Amino acid sequence: MATQRLATWAQALTYPDLPHEVSHAAVRSFYNWVGCAIGGSQHEATTIARNSLSPFFGAPTSSLLGHHGIQIDAQHAALINGIASHVHDYDDTHLDTIIHPTGPVASALLAVAEWKKGVSGEDFIVALVAGIEAECKVGLTVWPEHYDVGWHITSSAGSIGAAVAVSKILRLSTVQTSHAIGLAATQVIGLREMFGSHTKSFHPGRAAQCGLLAAVLAENGYTSSEKALEANRGWANVVGATKADAAQNLDRWLSVNGPDGLASTGSQVGRWEILRNSFKPFPCGIVIHPIIDACIQLRREIGEDNANPQSIKSVTAKVHPLVLELTGKKTPKDGLEGKFSVYHSGACGLLFGKATPAEYADGVVRDPKVIALRDLITAEIHPTLMPEQATVTVALKDGRTFTKDITNAVGSLEVPLSDEMLETKFIGQCMPVLAGQVHRASEACWAIETSDDIADIVQFLRL
Amino acid sequence: MATQRLATWAQALTYPDLPHEVSHAAVRSFYNWVGCAIGGSQHEATTIARNSLSPFFGAPTSSLLGHHGIQIDAQHAALINGIASHVHDYDDTHLDTIIHPTGPVASALLAVAEWKKGVSGEDFIVALVAGIEAECKVGLTVWPEHYDVGWHITSSAGSIGAAVAVSKILRLSTVQTSHAIGLAATQVIGLREMFGSHTKSFHPGRAAQCGLLAAVLAENGYTSSEKALEANRGWANVVGATKADAAQNLDRWLSVNGPDGLASTGSQVGRWEILRNSFKPFPCGIVIHPIIDACIQLRREIGEDNANPQSIKSVTAKVHPLVLELTGKKTPKDGLEGKFSVYHSGACGLLFGKATPAEYADGVVRDPKVIALRDLITAEIHPTLMPEQATVTVALKDGRTFTKDITNAVGSLEVPLSDEMLETKFIGQCMPVLAGQVHRASEACWAIETSDDIADIVQFLRL
Known part of the structure; x- marks a missing residue:
């Protein structure tokens, strides 16, 4: 039931369902992610990935943030922007799971939105929320054993979030979304042993790409399990390590009725994980x-x-x-x-x-x-x-x-970063790359909800 | 040590190191894989993957087997040929682990060999052996708990085999090969819950693609852990499920000294897993x-x-x-x-x-x-x-x-399929696709060891 529940919830979610604080949290998450992706766009890991994979680039539809007008195919854009957004360890944190939630989801989503053209800011934000809720909820079902045993939960849960988000943008049916979740769940990315090497930043990028691939295949009729998350040999049990109650946990976190469950669209039952997302104000420990x-x-x-x-x-x-x-x-x-x-x-x-x-x-x-x-x-x-x-x-x-x-530093859940501080962070990250264009980029990102076409924003995020 | 040992062993392996029975086993494995890939080339799963991913195809360098002269980028060729080769459940089996070993490795290898041009049959065969040994050995270290808990071991171990094989063809250093192993190990593909859907065949294809990507990134300086297999939070411990002695097992199976270890190039110490590969003679249970x-x-x-x-x-x-x-x-x-x-x-x-x-x-x-x-x-x-x-x-x-x-049916380890029966199987799979070209295809594949350029063989494997 869990997979289907998640797919049904995600498919039904609309922009008017989002309380203002939720949509604003999504805008902040997107804004912070853009700053991180542009800030990391010139890093060695990003550069190596871009150069070494260029023989594989497909038709140019999606931008590499922070680069000179380079467009590549959506899959590689998702991978490389995802690498860039995590490479300085400066991205957001869902403190209950220490998932860095926006990287895998937004990297996939922006690449697809630009590829498909005409995706509105509202549609983008609701897909972002769906993806972030999905990855944080499935992360919660296996936390902390999953992380303790050695999985990098940002990417191991992130591909599922990316698949749900892209499924929204592509307007997949509930069954197709279930298949996308299955195709993403079967690609488990990220061992913690990689921390300290370039491969750590590869994880959210690859998770984004895996989720995107999953949704595109599912859209075209590639079948998967429809109970990928909860089945005996499905995601939660296999990657849940020693967590004996993984399936029960799924029921708890993916229920629309319980207080911890998926946020209900009308009645406010359930919990929005995106409201528990936090932003690092300073690029240090x-x-x-x-x-x-x-x-x-x-x-x-x-x-x-x-x-x-x-x-x-x-x-x-x-x-x-x-x-x-x-x-x-x-x-x-x-x-x-x-x-x-x-x-x-x-x-x-x-x-x-x-x-x-x-x-x-x-x-x-x-x-x-x-x-x-x-x-x-x-x-x-x-x-x-x-x-x-x-x-x-x-x-x-x-x-x-x-x-x-x-008592609690700025950037904690108790003392969240103000929009103003988030902007200071954004400008600090982007100025060396975007120079004079940085303020237009900042404005465009803040205004994402009013955009008719996400591509209009992206033009300010490359050179 | 295990990761470095494997990388060192693979990097040093040369064609003259292979006993004749080993190189012939590799030719048979390749031959059988080609038949399966062409036999599965028209399956619905293969067709959906090809059609839905075409917007992402990069510069055409590598062939889709069994298709009308279609070349696509090496990454997608690896994925799609890998899907085709497994989709009829008719590929080979390493009976000790029930890994289907050639799919992940050959799918990556053929795509890269064609892309890089001028790869000889001898270099191809030695890379294939290295990759198959790698995936079967790491599979053995976590078998059977890893499979029992729900991992599709063909792909979860297969990406490591593909990375080792492609590292050979690209002539990576030992350190680069270690990084490639790490980048492959951090992409764990395949839940058994997917059996019964298209996604089962996605697994070996995606494993091939992950291993290929890993080697290409490592070649260009993308860093990873150099102890990805054996570290506390590395591959064996994380995916080894309840297997308490995963690290010890690695030492046993990746030692070049023990009787179960990696086959020693000169002295015949160690065991060749490829000699334990078997071929299904009939496309049924x-x-x-x-x-x-x-x-x-x-x-x-x-x-x-x-x-x-x-x-x-x-x-x-x-x-x-x-x-x-x-x-x-x-x-x-x-x-x-x-x-x-x-x-x-x-x-x-x-x-x-x-x-x-x-x-x-x-x-x-x-x-x-x-x-x-x-x-x-x-x-x-x-x-x-x-x-x-x-x-x-x-x-x-x-x-x-x-x-x-x-007492033992043909196709078992005790009564291996003869070359003649393997050819009957090949012809049966390929005739509906290749028609009159099938015998030239068969001859070219049998003669792979004498080829100066693998691309000369591939021309007979497409239409």
């Missing part, structure tokens, strides 16, 4: 985020004019032990090391009021002014603090002191 | 094979002139209970039902001396002469017989009786 957050807020309190090594006497951070274990680098030498330095990161928060990819450029890490402020920062372990907490105190040379306690 | 085998042999003994309903008084088969349970259809109405009729199958063995796809055409099943002989056959269960055994007795009207005991 999450343990430093509370300190950066505190420093950015303190910059406003002490006044921008005082946020420099001339006015500041000392900065003291009380932190969780993991902060120094993972990011205790006192004298980082380049951008990459800067990401593992709470001192550099805190200094950027105070000096610039932000920590975007630009603040982790080699030149910034070696800037004497940054180094001077960095050297004024000390970090002390406080065993009673939680990882999401920190306290930062700035003492000015004029004798005043300012203290900021962070 | 394996339980009828002993009866067909007996009937074909009896035809020779009673004389072809007597092998008809005019001369035969009765035929009595003593069979294992499964034969009647699975294939007890007394009055089959069409070709598909004929495959589930021991009576029809036995009658064809006696009347025609063969049971190829042609004998399961609707017209043959409805042929009065076939029906007349079929009605003379009775089958009795003998509880002491093993499934691979049968005894068939033919009583002629002239009073003579002939009896044939089968």
